[in-house]
Amino acid sequence: MNDLVDKSNVILQSHRKSIDRLDAILVYTLAERFKYTQEVGKLKAKNNLEPSDPARELKQIKRLERLSKDAGLDQAFAKKFLNFIISEVIRHHQSLQQ
Amino acid sequence: MNDLVDKSNVILQSHRKSIDRLDAILVYTLAERFKYTQEVGKLKAKNNLEPSDPARELKQIKRLERLSKDAGLDQAFAKKFLNFIISEVIRHHQSLQQ
Numbered sequence: 001m002n003d004l005v006d007k008s009n010v011i012l013q014s015h016r017k018s019i020d021r022l023d024a025i026l027v028y029t030l031a032e033r034f035k036y037t038q039e040v041g042k043l044k045a046k047n048n049l050e051p052s053d054p055a056r057e058l059k060q061i062k063r064l065e066r067l068s069k070d071a072g073l074d075q076a077f078a079k080k081f082l083n084f085i086i087s088e089v090i091r092h093h094q095s096l097q098q
Numbered sequence: 099m100n101d102l103v104d105k106s107n108v109i110l111q112s113h114r115k116s117i118d119r120l121d122a123i124l125v126y127t128l129a130e131r132f133k134y135t136q137e138v139g140k141l142k143a144k145n146n147l148e149p150s151d152p153a154r155e156l157k158q159i160k161r162l163e164r165l166s167k168d169a170g171l172d173q174a175f176a177k178k179f180l181n182f183i184i185s186e187v188i189r190h191h192q193s194l195q196q
Binding site for chain 1: 102103106109110113114116117118120121122123124125126127128129130131132134135137138141142144145154158161162165166169170171172174175176178179182183185186189
C-alpha cells in the first residue's frame with residue numbers, strides 16, 4: 001500500500017511540473033498576445049478607426065468556440081476562457097477610448 | 099494618405115493573424131493543462147488525499163505573479179488571468195467533492 005502511495009506521489013509531482021510548465025507557456029503567450037492587441041489599438045488610433053470591431057469580435061468568438069471543441073476542452077472551462085478573453089477585449093477598448 | 103491607410107491595414111491584418119495563432123496556442127495549452135488537473139484529481143481521489151492543497155495553490159499563485167512580471171504582462175491583465183486560473187482550481191475541487 002505504501003508503495004502505491006509513493007508511486008502515486010511521484011506521478012503527482014510529475015503532473016504538477018507539467019502544469020507549471022504549461023502555466024509558463026500560458027503567461028508568456030498572453031504577454032505576446034497583449035503586445036499585438038496594444039499595437040492594433042495604436043494603429044487604429046493613428047488611423048482614426050473605431051476601437052471596437054463587432055464583426056471581428058464575433059469571428060474571434062466563433063473561432064475560439066470551434067478551437068475549444070477541436071481541442072477537447074471542457075465546455076464549462078471553455079466558456080470561462082471565452083468570457084475572460086472577451087472581457088479583456090472590452091477592457092482594452094475602454095482604455096483606448098479614455 | 100490612402101497609401102498610409104492601406105499600409106496600416108496590411109499591418110492590422112498581420113497582427114490579427116498573429117493574435118489568432120496565439121489564441122490557438124492558448125486554447126490547446128489550456129486543454130493540455132486541463133488533462134493534467136483531471137489526472138491529479140483522479141490520483142488524489144484514488145489515494146484518499148484532500149482535493150484542495152492550499153500550500154500548492156499559494157505556491158502556484160506566487161509563481162504566476164513572478165512569471166507575469168518576468169513576461170512583462172500588463173498588471174491588470176495578469177490579475178485577471180490569476181483570478182481565472184484560481185477560480186478554475188476552485189471549480190475543479192468542487193466538482194471532485196461532489
